[in-house]
Amino acid sequence: METLRERKKRRTREALLRAALELFTTQGYEQTTIDEIAEAVDVSQRTFFRYFAGKEDAAFAVQAMTEEAFVAAVRARPPHEAPMKALRQAFLEGWDTIRETVESVVPVELHLRMYRSIESTPALLAAHLRRSAATEETLARVLAEREGVDVDADPRPRLAVAVFGGVIRVTERHWCTSEDFGLESIRMLTATYLDQVGSALTGNWRTS
Amino acid sequence: METLRERKKRRTREALLRAALELFTTQGYEQTTIDEIAEAVDVSQRTFFRYFAGKEDAAFAVQAMTEEAFVAAVRARPPHEAPMKALRQAFLEGWDTIRETVESVVPVELHLRMYRSIESTPALLAAHLRRSAATEETLARVLAEREGVDVDADPRPRLAVAVFGGVIRVTERHWCTSEDFGLESIRMLTATYLDQVGSALTGNWRTS
DNA sequence: TTGTCAACTGTCAGTGGCTGTCACTAGCCT
DNA sequence: AGGCTAGTGACAGCCACTGACAGTTGACAA
Incomplete structure (x- = not known):
């Protein structure tokens, strides 16, 4: 009460x-x-x-909620799941349940508009990237614990999360500059891009 | 004159x-x-x-020089070289020639100290990440042109650069928090981490 | 109900980053 | 030598943000 x-x-x-x-x-x-x-x-x-x-804190208040939900979703993933798979599934889940996460405070539509404003405002983009870096650090520790490795001795947790974060940023950027502002398009883009990382690293782009 | x-x-x-x-x-x-x-x-x-x-601009004046040198080094790489290989070589070159790049303006030692200050100052870290994002966009276009693909239609250039950038950030973070502030340790860390990306993505960390 | 306490709020003064304006000085050029 | 202009200092002002203090309002017990 x-x-x-x-x-x-x-x-x-x-x-x-x-x-x-x-x-x-x-x-x-x-x-x-x-x-x-x-x-x-x-x-x-x-x-x-x-x-x-501060001003910035207000701009990111809702983002903070969704980030927290994402980290929680990763923690809740079955322990046998491979790290990258866990991140991927948790992320897609997050976008599935975003309405429930956000609507209690502000309309989702407003949140999505703010998301795009962040990407197009240099000062906010900078803050967003720093916040993402902090989240990545948290995730690296979560993954390391799941897999039973030492996050400070073994670089793989941080590397995996950094690669994942990189793909997410490419997705964000594409989504924010595109015409299609639907939720479904984010999920699809993310899945597609994650699938393409492998072929992006092997450098035979000309032959395909 | x-x-x-x-x-x-x-x-x-x-x-x-x-x-x-x-x-x-x-x-x-x-x-x-x-x-x-x-x-x-x-x-x-x-x-x-x-x-x-502004205050920030002064803090990054020297970084701007080294970033520019790095992009130029990527442009100068032989065109037949695979994208990730070109990025890797250009980056290592950049650290090889950093003394010549920087010393004409400020002592390298001061620049390296500033590098570490950036990582430990939230406001500067945010700005650094945004600047890195801008550099990554430039690099994606350079790679796309090298490989003859359309940077807006084919996500691979941006994905490759994002992965590379992610690894660099992990390297930076490790270097800034470690005891060894030598130039050689940066080069070695970068090379090692780049080699480990593959195994970080395949999720069998427990068996190795 | 009433009085007390603590939480919440408004007002005011001040700092620091940053910008516009304007007059002045110092190097440049004929 | 004298005019032109880039560079500078001095000043006023905006905005984000903070500390201090006083006033108000809800919570709770007597």
Whole structure:
């Protein structure tokens, strides 16, 4: 049971978040000031900073939820599954259940729009890549534990995750610049690209 | 022949750069203000911004040189060479000639210290990853042209470069956190990790 | 119900990165 | 020698962000 105070807090936070994402995606991240966001929710600028560590933090609040869900999905994969297979399946699962993960806070449609804004805003892209790097470090440790190897002595967990992350970034980039913003197209792209990594590494592109 | 004005400009720029890197690496990036850098060179804060787009720009000025050299090295590789091989050789070449590339502006030792500061400063790490992403895009186009494929239709150039970039990041991270700061250790790590990508992808880590 | 405490919020002042403007100086060129 | 212009300093201002302090509102016990 949620107390009145907690309810108010949650409402303020979600109102700020929605206002921020709405403004970011319509008029641009850099063009949006904290004052505007606070004004849209009718709170002081200071209050915004009590809910979010900064402008960037608001932009990534929803991403953080989906990333967390992804890591949890990898942890939940059957232990006998091969590492790359586990990552692949968990990732596809994540996109399958994204509506349930996100909709309780903001509309999925808004989240997807924000996703694209991140890719096209240099400052946010930088933050996104750093966050991804942190997630990759977590995943490397998860995989290492699954396989019973030492993550600091054996480079393979980090290498596998780095390759996976690289493919995801190529997918993200393609999806963000394409016309088809459907969820299904992300899943399909990811699966296709993961299948093609092998042939991309062997350098006989001209003969195929 | 360089005119007096040009000489003065170059001196001011290099003095600012050296002062900036020195301060960043000794007392930390966030702890260093632009005023401090300007004061160390005895110019106004405004002048700093006439030479560098921002604090970040100064931190990456030397990195930009080495990245450019790396891309040029890839372009200079014999056309018959396989893509991954070309990237590998160009990268190793880059570290072989880094002294010549860098020393004309700042001491290599300072550059290497800055390299490590970047990895341990969140804001700089983010910027570094975004810059790397931009370089990877360039490289993908170079490789696509070499191999005569369309970079937007065929995902393999971007995939190959993404995998290569991922391995490089694992290498960077390892090197920055290790004790051995020698140039030779970077080359060796890179070569080793590139060789291990294959076995990292096939998931039988427990049996080896 | 009422009083007390703690949580939440607004206001204000200040720092640091960054930009525009404008007047001034110093190197360049005829 | 004198005009032109690149380079500079000084100043004012915007915005993200932080600390300090006071006011308000919900929680809880007497």
